[in-house]
Amino acid sequence: MLRSGVIEYRKQVKETQEFELIYKEGVDALPSPRTLNTHVYLRMLPKQVVEKKIKCIQIMRNPKNACVSFFNQHIDTLAPVGFEGDLAEFTEIYLSGQMFSYSDYLLTWKAELAISPGQPVLELVYEDMKLRSRLPIGKRQMMLRMTTSGMEPKRRPNLTEEERLTLVDEVRRKEERLFGRFRGCGGKRGAAMKEEAWEEAMAALNAKSSQIKRTVEEGKKQYANLKQRAKEKNDAIRRPKTGGGPKPASPTMPEAAILETMGGRATLSGLAGGIDTEGITYFN
Known part of the structure:
Protein backbone atom coordinates (compact mmCIF):
# COMPACT_ATOMS: atom_id res chain seq x y z
CA MET A 1 0.00 0.00 0.00
CA GLU A 152 9.15 8.92 -2.91
CA PRO A 153 5.39 8.89 -2.31
CA LYS A 154 3.73 10.70 -5.20
CA ARG A 155 1.38 13.58 -4.40
CA ARG A 156 -1.44 14.38 -6.75
CA PRO A 157 -0.98 17.91 -8.11
CA ASN A 158 -3.34 20.63 -6.94
CA LEU A 159 -6.02 21.90 -9.25
CA THR A 160 -4.93 24.74 -11.51
CA GLU A 161 -6.84 28.04 -11.53
CA GLU A 162 -8.43 27.03 -14.83
CA GLU A 163 -9.51 23.68 -13.39
CA ARG A 164 -11.04 25.40 -10.36
CA LEU A 165 -12.99 27.75 -12.63
CA THR A 166 -14.21 24.79 -14.68
CA LEU A 167 -15.24 22.95 -11.54
CA VAL A 168 -17.20 25.96 -10.21
CA ASP A 169 -18.87 26.47 -13.60
CA GLU A 170 -19.88 22.81 -13.87
CA VAL A 171 -21.29 22.84 -10.33
CA ARG A 172 -23.24 26.03 -11.16
CA ARG A 173 -24.72 24.38 -14.26
CA LYS A 174 -25.84 21.40 -12.19
CA GLU A 175 -26.74 23.35 -9.06
CA GLU A 176 -30.37 22.22 -8.92
CA ARG A 177 -29.40 18.55 -9.18
CA LEU A 178 -26.51 18.85 -6.75
CA PHE A 179 -28.08 20.99 -4.03
CA GLY A 180 -31.83 21.07 -4.72
CA ARG A 181 -34.56 19.00 -3.16
CA PHE A 182 -36.26 16.51 -5.44
CA ARG A 183 -39.99 16.36 -4.93
CA GLY A 184 -41.44 12.91 -5.27
CA CYS A 185 -37.98 11.30 -5.13
CA GLY A 186 -36.96 8.96 -2.38
CA GLY A 187 -33.73 9.53 -0.50
CA LYS A 188 -31.82 6.92 -2.48
CA ARG A 189 -33.05 8.22 -5.83
CA GLY A 190 -32.16 11.81 -4.91
CA ALA A 191 -28.69 10.74 -3.77
CA ALA A 192 -28.19 8.82 -7.01
CA MET A 193 -29.15 11.89 -9.07
CA LYS A 194 -26.66 14.03 -7.14
CA GLU A 195 -23.90 11.48 -7.59
CA GLU A 196 -24.65 11.30 -11.31
CA ALA A 197 -24.39 15.10 -11.53
CA TRP A 198 -21.01 15.02 -9.78
CA GLU A 199 -19.78 12.36 -12.18
CA GLU A 200 -20.84 14.50 -15.15
CA ALA A 201 -19.12 17.55 -13.65
CA MET A 202 -15.85 15.70 -13.13
CA ALA A 203 -16.02 14.17 -16.61
CA ALA A 204 -16.31 17.68 -18.06
CA LEU A 205 -13.38 18.88 -15.93
CA ASN A 206 -11.21 15.91 -16.93
CA ALA A 207 -12.04 16.47 -20.60
CA LYS A 208 -10.53 19.97 -20.39
CA SER A 209 -7.62 19.12 -18.12
CA SER A 210 -4.19 18.07 -19.36
CA GLN A 211 -3.16 16.90 -15.89
CA ILE A 212 -4.09 13.82 -13.89
CA LYS A 213 -7.69 12.66 -14.04
CA ARG A 214 -9.69 13.79 -11.03
CA THR A 215 -12.17 11.68 -9.07
CA VAL A 216 -15.63 12.61 -7.82
CA GLU A 217 -14.36 12.63 -4.23
CA GLU A 218 -11.60 15.07 -5.21
CA GLY A 219 -14.15 17.31 -6.88
CA LYS A 220 -16.42 17.35 -3.83
CA LYS A 221 -13.52 18.12 -1.51
CA GLN A 222 -12.06 20.83 -3.75
CA TYR A 223 -15.42 22.54 -4.15
CA ALA A 224 -16.11 22.41 -0.40
CA ASN A 225 -12.69 23.96 0.29
CA LEU A 226 -13.23 26.68 -2.29
CA LYS A 227 -16.64 27.50 -0.85
CA GLN A 228 -15.27 27.68 2.69
CA ARG A 229 -12.39 29.96 1.71
CA ALA A 230 -14.75 32.16 -0.33
CA LYS A 231 -17.07 32.69 2.63
CA GLU A 232 -14.20 33.35 5.04
CA LYS A 233 -12.73 36.01 2.73
CA ASN A 234 -16.13 37.59 2.13
CA ASP A 235 -16.83 37.74 5.88
CA ALA A 236 -13.40 39.26 6.56
CA ILE A 237 -13.93 41.97 3.92
CA ARG A 238 -17.37 42.92 5.23
CA ARG A 239 -16.43 42.78 8.92
CA PRO A 240 -16.27 46.27 10.51
CA LYS A 241 -12.72 47.62 10.78
CA THR A 242 -11.40 47.58 14.35
CA GLY A 243 -7.94 49.06 13.89
CA GLY A 244 -4.70 48.23 12.11
CA GLY A 245 -3.65 45.02 10.48
CA PRO A 246 -3.26 43.78 6.94
CA LYS A 247 -5.92 44.31 4.31
CA PRO A 248 -8.23 41.28 3.95
CA ALA A 249 -7.38 39.10 0.99
CA SER A 250 -9.66 39.38 -2.02
CA PRO A 251 -11.39 36.27 -3.36
CA THR A 252 -9.73 34.52 -6.27
CA MET A 253 -11.67 34.22 -9.52
CA PRO A 254 -13.05 30.74 -8.66
CA GLU A 255 -13.97 31.95 -5.15
CA ALA A 256 -15.67 35.05 -6.54
CA ALA A 257 -17.62 32.85 -8.95
CA ILE A 258 -18.80 30.73 -6.02
CA LEU A 259 -19.90 33.83 -4.09
CA GLU A 260 -21.84 35.02 -7.13
CA THR A 261 -23.51 31.63 -7.45
CA MET A 262 -24.38 31.55 -3.74
CA GLY A 263 -25.58 35.17 -3.60
CA GLY A 264 -29.20 34.26 -3.03
CA ARG A 265 -28.66 31.27 -0.80
CA ALA A 266 -29.46 31.17 2.91
CA THR A 267 -26.05 29.65 3.56
CA LEU A 268 -24.45 33.08 3.15
CA SER A 269 -26.97 34.90 5.32
CA GLY A 270 -26.48 35.54 9.01
CA LEU A 271 -28.72 36.79 11.79
CA ALA A 272 -30.98 39.72 11.03
CA GLY A 273 -29.02 42.91 11.59
CA GLY A 274 -25.73 40.98 11.71
CA ILE A 275 -22.64 41.69 9.65
CA ASP A 276 -23.41 38.86 7.22
CA THR A 277 -26.89 40.00 6.17
CA GLU A 278 -25.98 42.68 3.63
CA GLY A 279 -25.45 42.14 -0.08
CA ILE A 280 -22.17 40.62 -1.17
CA THR A 281 -19.43 43.04 -2.23
CA TYR A 282 -16.74 42.02 -4.70
CA PHE A 283 -13.21 43.39 -4.75
CA ASN A 284 -10.78 43.24 -7.64
Whole structure:
Protein backbone atom coordinates (compact mmCIF):
# COMPACT_ATOMS: atom_id res chain seq x y z
CA MET A 1 0.00 0.00 0.00
CA LEU A 2 2.73 2.49 0.93
CA ARG A 3 4.67 1.73 -2.25
CA SER A 4 1.74 1.68 -4.66
CA GLY A 5 -0.19 4.55 -3.07
CA VAL A 6 -3.42 2.54 -3.45
CA ILE A 7 -5.53 1.38 -0.51
CA GLU A 8 -6.59 -2.11 -1.44
CA TYR A 9 -6.59 -5.51 0.22
CA ARG A 10 -4.25 -8.04 -1.35
CA LYS A 11 -5.02 -11.70 -0.83
CA GLN A 12 -1.40 -12.62 -1.45
CA VAL A 13 0.00 -14.48 1.59
CA LYS A 14 3.37 -13.47 3.03
CA GLU A 15 4.90 -16.87 2.32
CA THR A 16 5.01 -16.00 -1.40
CA GLN A 17 7.66 -13.40 -0.54
CA GLU A 18 9.35 -15.16 2.37
CA PHE A 19 13.08 -15.27 1.75
CA GLU A 20 13.78 -18.71 3.16
CA LEU A 21 10.85 -20.33 1.30
CA ILE A 22 11.24 -18.98 -2.25
CA TYR A 23 15.06 -19.15 -2.43
CA LYS A 24 17.19 -17.11 -4.83
CA GLU A 25 15.19 -18.06 -7.92
CA GLY A 26 11.97 -16.84 -6.34
CA VAL A 27 13.59 -13.59 -5.21
CA ASP A 28 14.99 -12.92 -8.69
CA ALA A 29 11.55 -13.49 -10.20
CA LEU A 30 9.93 -10.74 -8.12
CA PRO A 31 9.67 -7.28 -9.73
CA SER A 32 11.88 -4.54 -8.34
CA PRO A 33 11.66 -2.87 -5.87
CA ARG A 34 11.11 -6.01 -3.82
CA THR A 35 9.54 -6.35 -0.39
CA LEU A 36 10.63 -9.56 1.33
CA ASN A 37 10.01 -11.03 4.77
CA THR A 38 12.10 -13.49 6.72
CA HIS A 39 12.70 -15.09 10.11
CA VAL A 40 16.46 -15.60 9.71
CA TYR A 41 19.25 -13.69 11.43
CA LEU A 42 20.94 -10.71 9.84
CA ARG A 43 24.16 -12.69 9.25
CA MET A 44 22.18 -15.27 7.27
CA LEU A 45 20.82 -12.73 4.79
CA PRO A 46 22.72 -11.86 1.58
CA LYS A 47 25.76 -9.71 2.37
CA GLN A 48 24.36 -6.96 0.14
CA VAL A 49 21.75 -6.22 2.82
CA VAL A 50 24.53 -4.78 5.02
CA GLU A 51 26.79 -3.56 2.24
CA LYS A 52 24.05 -1.55 0.52
CA LYS A 53 22.28 -0.58 3.76
CA ILE A 54 19.00 -2.18 2.68
CA LYS A 55 16.14 -0.93 4.83
CA CYS A 56 14.77 -3.46 7.30
CA ILE A 57 11.63 -3.42 9.43
CA GLN A 58 11.85 -5.68 12.48
CA ILE A 59 8.45 -6.65 13.89
CA MET A 60 8.62 -7.99 17.43
CA ARG A 61 5.85 -9.72 19.39
CA ASN A 62 4.86 -10.20 22.99
CA PRO A 63 6.61 -13.51 23.92
CA LYS A 64 3.28 -14.95 25.10
CA ASN A 65 1.66 -14.26 21.74
CA ALA A 66 4.74 -15.54 19.93
CA CYS A 67 4.42 -18.83 21.83
CA VAL A 68 0.75 -19.26 20.90
CA SER A 69 1.46 -18.35 17.27
CA PHE A 70 4.33 -20.86 17.14
CA PHE A 71 2.08 -23.54 18.64
CA ASN A 72 -0.64 -22.93 16.01
CA GLN A 73 1.98 -23.01 13.29
CA HIS A 74 3.16 -26.45 14.48
CA ILE A 75 -0.40 -27.76 14.57
CA ASP A 76 -1.47 -26.36 11.18
CA THR A 77 1.43 -25.40 8.91
CA LEU A 78 4.15 -27.61 10.36
CA ALA A 79 2.04 -30.71 10.99
CA PRO A 80 4.67 -33.01 9.44
CA VAL A 81 7.00 -32.10 12.32
CA GLY A 82 4.90 -34.47 14.39
CA PHE A 83 4.07 -32.45 17.51
CA GLU A 84 0.88 -33.87 19.03
CA GLY A 85 0.74 -32.19 22.43
CA ASP A 86 -1.51 -29.42 23.71
CA LEU A 87 -0.67 -25.76 24.33
CA ALA A 88 0.39 -26.36 27.93
CA GLU A 89 2.90 -29.01 26.88
CA PHE A 90 4.13 -26.85 24.02
CA THR A 91 4.58 -23.87 26.34
CA GLU A 92 6.71 -25.94 28.71
CA ILE A 93 9.02 -26.96 25.86
CA TYR A 94 9.01 -23.41 24.49
CA LEU A 95 10.09 -21.90 27.83
CA SER A 96 12.81 -24.50 28.31
CA GLY A 97 14.58 -23.28 25.17
CA GLN A 98 14.81 -26.80 23.76
CA MET A 99 12.88 -25.83 20.64
CA PHE A 100 13.49 -22.12 20.14
CA SER A 101 14.39 -19.16 22.33
CA TYR A 102 12.61 -16.00 21.25
CA SER A 103 14.61 -13.85 23.66
CA ASP A 104 17.90 -15.23 22.27
CA TYR A 105 16.63 -14.54 18.77
CA LEU A 106 16.01 -10.85 19.55
CA LEU A 107 19.29 -10.49 21.44
CA THR A 108 21.19 -12.00 18.51
CA TRP A 109 19.62 -9.52 16.11
CA LYS A 110 20.57 -6.70 18.47
CA ALA A 111 24.17 -7.91 18.69
CA GLU A 112 24.51 -8.29 14.92
CA LEU A 113 23.13 -4.79 14.35
CA ALA A 114 25.68 -3.44 16.82
CA ILE A 115 28.52 -4.60 14.58
CA SER A 116 26.77 -3.19 11.48
CA PRO A 117 26.57 0.53 12.30
CA GLY A 118 24.35 2.57 10.03
CA GLN A 119 22.12 -0.35 9.08
CA PRO A 120 18.64 1.22 8.76
CA VAL A 121 16.25 -0.83 10.91
CA LEU A 122 12.80 0.28 12.08
CA GLU A 123 11.60 -1.62 15.15
CA LEU A 124 7.84 -2.13 15.53
CA VAL A 125 5.73 -4.18 17.96
CA TYR A 126 3.00 -6.37 16.48
CA GLU A 127 0.52 -5.66 19.27
CA ASP A 128 0.94 -1.90 18.80
CA MET A 129 0.24 -2.32 15.10
CA LYS A 130 -3.03 -4.06 15.93
CA LEU A 131 -4.17 -1.45 18.45
CA ARG A 132 -2.85 1.76 16.86
CA SER A 133 -2.44 1.13 13.16
CA ARG A 134 -1.87 4.74 12.06
CA LEU A 135 1.31 5.34 14.04
CA PRO A 136 3.21 2.26 12.75
CA ILE A 137 2.08 3.03 9.19
CA GLY A 138 3.34 6.59 9.58
CA LYS A 139 6.70 5.34 10.83
CA ARG A 140 7.04 2.98 7.88
CA GLN A 141 6.10 5.76 5.49
CA MET A 142 8.76 8.05 6.95
CA MET A 143 11.34 5.30 6.55
CA LEU A 144 10.41 4.66 2.92
CA ARG A 145 10.75 8.38 2.18
CA MET A 146 14.45 8.13 2.92
CA THR A 147 14.98 6.17 -0.28
CA THR A 148 15.76 7.38 -3.79
CA SER A 149 13.41 9.67 -5.66
CA GLY A 150 11.82 6.71 -7.40
CA MET A 151 10.48 5.55 -4.04
CA GLU A 152 9.15 8.92 -2.91
CA PRO A 153 5.39 8.89 -2.31
CA LYS A 154 3.73 10.70 -5.20
CA ARG A 155 1.38 13.58 -4.40
CA ARG A 156 -1.44 14.38 -6.75
CA PRO A 157 -0.98 17.91 -8.11
CA ASN A 158 -3.34 20.63 -6.94
CA LEU A 159 -6.02 21.90 -9.25
CA THR A 160 -4.93 24.74 -11.51
CA GLU A 161 -6.84 28.04 -11.53
CA GLU A 162 -8.43 27.03 -14.83
CA GLU A 163 -9.51 23.68 -13.39
CA ARG A 164 -11.04 25.40 -10.36
CA LEU A 165 -12.99 27.75 -12.63
CA THR A 166 -14.21 24.79 -14.68
CA LEU A 167 -15.24 22.95 -11.54
CA VAL A 168 -17.20 25.96 -10.21
CA ASP A 169 -18.87 26.47 -13.60
CA GLU A 170 -19.88 22.81 -13.87
CA VAL A 171 -21.29 22.84 -10.33
CA ARG A 172 -23.24 26.03 -11.16
CA ARG A 173 -24.72 24.38 -14.26
CA LYS A 174 -25.84 21.40 -12.19
CA GLU A 175 -26.74 23.35 -9.06
CA GLU A 176 -30.37 22.22 -8.92
CA ARG A 177 -29.40 18.55 -9.18
CA LEU A 178 -26.51 18.85 -6.75
CA PHE A 179 -28.08 20.99 -4.03
CA GLY A 180 -31.83 21.07 -4.72
CA ARG A 181 -34.56 19.00 -3.16
CA PHE A 182 -36.26 16.51 -5.44
CA ARG A 183 -39.99 16.36 -4.93
CA GLY A 184 -41.44 12.91 -5.27
CA CYS A 185 -37.98 11.30 -5.13
CA GLY A 186 -36.96 8.96 -2.38
CA GLY A 187 -33.73 9.53 -0.50
CA LYS A 188 -31.82 6.92 -2.48
CA ARG A 189 -33.05 8.22 -5.83
CA GLY A 190 -32.16 11.81 -4.91
CA ALA A 191 -28.69 10.74 -3.77
CA ALA A 192 -28.19 8.82 -7.01
CA MET A 193 -29.15 11.89 -9.07
CA LYS A 194 -26.66 14.03 -7.14
CA GLU A 195 -23.90 11.48 -7.59
CA GLU A 196 -24.65 11.30 -11.31
CA ALA A 197 -24.39 15.10 -11.53
CA TRP A 198 -21.01 15.02 -9.78
CA GLU A 199 -19.78 12.36 -12.18
CA GLU A 200 -20.84 14.50 -15.15
CA ALA A 201 -19.12 17.55 -13.65
CA MET A 202 -15.85 15.70 -13.13
CA ALA A 203 -16.02 14.17 -16.61
CA ALA A 204 -16.31 17.68 -18.06
CA LEU A 205 -13.38 18.88 -15.93
CA ASN A 206 -11.21 15.91 -16.93
CA ALA A 207 -12.04 16.47 -20.60
CA LYS A 208 -10.53 19.97 -20.39
CA SER A 209 -7.62 19.12 -18.12
CA SER A 210 -4.19 18.07 -19.36
CA GLN A 211 -3.16 16.90 -15.89
CA ILE A 212 -4.09 13.82 -13.89
CA LYS A 213 -7.69 12.66 -14.04
CA ARG A 214 -9.69 13.79 -11.03
CA THR A 215 -12.17 11.68 -9.07
CA VAL A 216 -15.63 12.61 -7.82
CA GLU A 217 -14.36 12.63 -4.23
CA GLU A 218 -11.60 15.07 -5.21
CA GLY A 219 -14.15 17.31 -6.88
CA LYS A 220 -16.42 17.35 -3.83
CA LYS A 221 -13.52 18.12 -1.51
CA GLN A 222 -12.06 20.83 -3.75
CA TYR A 223 -15.42 22.54 -4.15
CA ALA A 224 -16.11 22.41 -0.40
CA ASN A 225 -12.69 23.96 0.29
CA LEU A 226 -13.23 26.68 -2.29
CA LYS A 227 -16.64 27.50 -0.85
CA GLN A 228 -15.27 27.68 2.69
CA ARG A 229 -12.39 29.96 1.71
CA ALA A 230 -14.75 32.16 -0.33
CA LYS A 231 -17.07 32.69 2.63
CA GLU A 232 -14.20 33.35 5.04
CA LYS A 233 -12.73 36.01 2.73
CA ASN A 234 -16.13 37.59 2.13
CA ASP A 235 -16.83 37.74 5.88
CA ALA A 236 -13.40 39.26 6.56
CA ILE A 237 -13.93 41.97 3.92
CA ARG A 238 -17.37 42.92 5.23
CA ARG A 239 -16.43 42.78 8.92
CA PRO A 240 -16.27 46.27 10.51
CA LYS A 241 -12.72 47.62 10.78
CA THR A 242 -11.40 47.58 14.35
CA GLY A 243 -7.94 49.06 13.89
CA GLY A 244 -4.70 48.23 12.11
CA GLY A 245 -3.65 45.02 10.48
CA PRO A 246 -3.26 43.78 6.94
CA LYS A 247 -5.92 44.31 4.31
CA PRO A 248 -8.23 41.28 3.95
CA ALA A 249 -7.38 39.10 0.99
CA SER A 250 -9.66 39.38 -2.02
CA PRO A 251 -11.39 36.27 -3.36
CA THR A 252 -9.73 34.52 -6.27
CA MET A 253 -11.67 34.22 -9.52
CA PRO A 254 -13.05 30.74 -8.66
CA GLU A 255 -13.97 31.95 -5.15
CA ALA A 256 -15.67 35.05 -6.54
CA ALA A 257 -17.62 32.85 -8.95
CA ILE A 258 -18.80 30.73 -6.02
CA LEU A 259 -19.90 33.83 -4.09
CA GLU A 260 -21.84 35.02 -7.13
CA THR A 261 -23.51 31.63 -7.45
CA MET A 262 -24.38 31.55 -3.74
CA GLY A 263 -25.58 35.17 -3.60
CA GLY A 264 -29.20 34.26 -3.03
CA ARG A 265 -28.66 31.27 -0.80
CA ALA A 266 -29.46 31.17 2.91
CA THR A 267 -26.05 29.65 3.56
CA LEU A 268 -24.45 33.08 3.15
CA SER A 269 -26.97 34.90 5.32
CA GLY A 270 -26.48 35.54 9.01
CA LEU A 271 -28.72 36.79 11.79
CA ALA A 272 -30.98 39.72 11.03
CA GLY A 273 -29.02 42.91 11.59
CA GLY A 274 -25.73 40.98 11.71
CA ILE A 275 -22.64 41.69 9.65
CA ASP A 276 -23.41 38.86 7.22
CA THR A 277 -26.89 40.00 6.17
CA GLU A 278 -25.98 42.68 3.63
CA GLY A 279 -25.45 42.14 -0.08
CA ILE A 280 -22.17 40.62 -1.17
CA THR A 281 -19.43 43.04 -2.23
CA TYR A 282 -16.74 42.02 -4.70
CA PHE A 283 -13.21 43.39 -4.75
CA ASN A 284 -10.78 43.24 -7.64
